[in-house]
Amino acid sequence: DTEVTQTPKHLVMGMTNKKSLKCEQHMGHRAMYWYKQKAKKPPELMFVYSYEKLSINESVPSRFSPECPNSSLLNLHLHALQPEDSALYLCASSPYGVSSYEQYFGPGTRLTVT
Amino acid sequence: DAKTTQPPSMDCAEGRAANLPCNHSTISGNEYVYWYRQIHSQGPQYIIHGLKNNETNEMASLIITEDRKSSTLILPHATLRDTAVYYCIALNTGNQFYFGTGTSLTVIP
Numbered sequence: 575d576t577e578v579t580q581t582p583k584h585l586v587m588g589m590t591n592k593k594s595l596k597c598e599q600h601m602g603h604r605a606m607y608w609y610k611q612k613a614k615k616p617p618e619l620m621f622v623y624s625y626e627k628l629s630i631n632e633s634v635p636s637r638f639s640p641e642c643p644n645s646s647l648l649n650l651h652l653h654a655l656q657p658e659d660s661a662l663y664l665c666a667s668s669p670y671g672v673s674s675y676e677q678y679f680g681p682g683t684r685l686t687v688t
Numbered sequence: 689d690a691k692t693t694q695p696p697s698m699d700c701a702e703g704r705a706a707n708l709p710c711n712h713s714t715i716s717g718n719e720y721v722y723w724y725r726q727i728h729s730q731g732p733q734y735i736i737h738g739l740k741n742n743e744t745n746e747m748a749s750l751i752i753t754e755d756r757k758s759s760t761l762i763l764p765h766a767t768l769r770d771t772a773v774y775y776c777i778a779l780n781t782g783n784q785f786y787f788g789t790g791t792s793l794t795v796i797p
Contacts, residue, residue: 578731616775616787617732630784664731677724679731 578680580665586686589655595683597648597665606648607677608640609664617664623648655687692776697792700770706763708791710776713757719779721752723761724787725772732775732787735761766795 578599587593597606605624609617622630623642631640637659639651648665662684666677693711700706712721722737736743736750738759743750749762763770775790 616773616789617726619784619786622784666731676734676737677732679733681731 578665578667578678580663580680580683582683583681584684584686586688587652587655588688589657591655592651592653594652595650595663595665595685597650597680598646599667599678600646601667601669601678602645603667603669603678604645605668605670606642607666607668608648608650609666611662611664611682613661621650652685655685657687660685660687692778692788694774694776694788694791696789697794699794699796700763700766702768702795702797703765706766706770706793706795708761708763708774708776708793709758710761711758712776712778715756715778717756721750721756721759722777722779722785723748723750724775724777725770726775726790727769727772735774766793768795768797771795 578597581596585593607622608620610620611617619632620634621640626642626645637654641649641651662682664679664682666679668677691714720737720739723735724732725735726732736745736748738750738752740752742752750759752759771794773790773792775787777785779785
């Protein structure tokens with residue numbers, strides 16, 4: 575299995591909702607990442623987990639809460655989002671922790687906040 | 689990490705070589721050059737990386753100048769499926785990388 579999967583593909587949520595995005599990989603990779611991408615812009619790094627520990631938080635608002643239950647799974651919990659949080663959320667993984675940069679990306683979850 | 693500069697857009701005829709330049713004039717000796725691409729509505733895809741020597745894999749070739757201040761990604765026979773945004777990133781081990789604005793490559797039939 576050489577892919578990163580993300581669910582759901584699309585999500586529409588209201589500003590008072592709580593939802594979660596899920597990312598999974600079974601390649602034995604030890605680092606996992608969340609990126610946010612607005613239309614026609616490059617991906618922006620949000621969080622990095624290395625060996626299941628949060629190693630980087632790029633000053634992301636607390637309404638985004640990451641979780642890494644095990645080395646194969648990464649979640650992003652969403653609460654009280656704003657319309658400007660609508661974007662494509664990308665998950666990625668890499669083999670050897672944060673010092674390796676051949677990252678494998680999932681297809682993303684397209685989030686719309688109404 | 690070194691900042692990279694890429695042209696915002698390029699066209700290439702199908703079947704011809706696509707040569708995508710990247711300027712990284714402030715690169716330091718231990719910073720690698722990475723290339724990724726993002727096809728519309730998909731996640732970015734790793735292409736190739738290098739430090740000093742030229743590199744080739746099944747997708748592309750990477751030519752790094754001797755002074756390492758610039759590099760060129762070469763897609764030897766571009767196809768319509770190569771239409772994408774191509775990102776050049778320079779960084780050193782242990783740091784995270786940040787995507788620049790990239791080059792939007794359009795392969796024309």
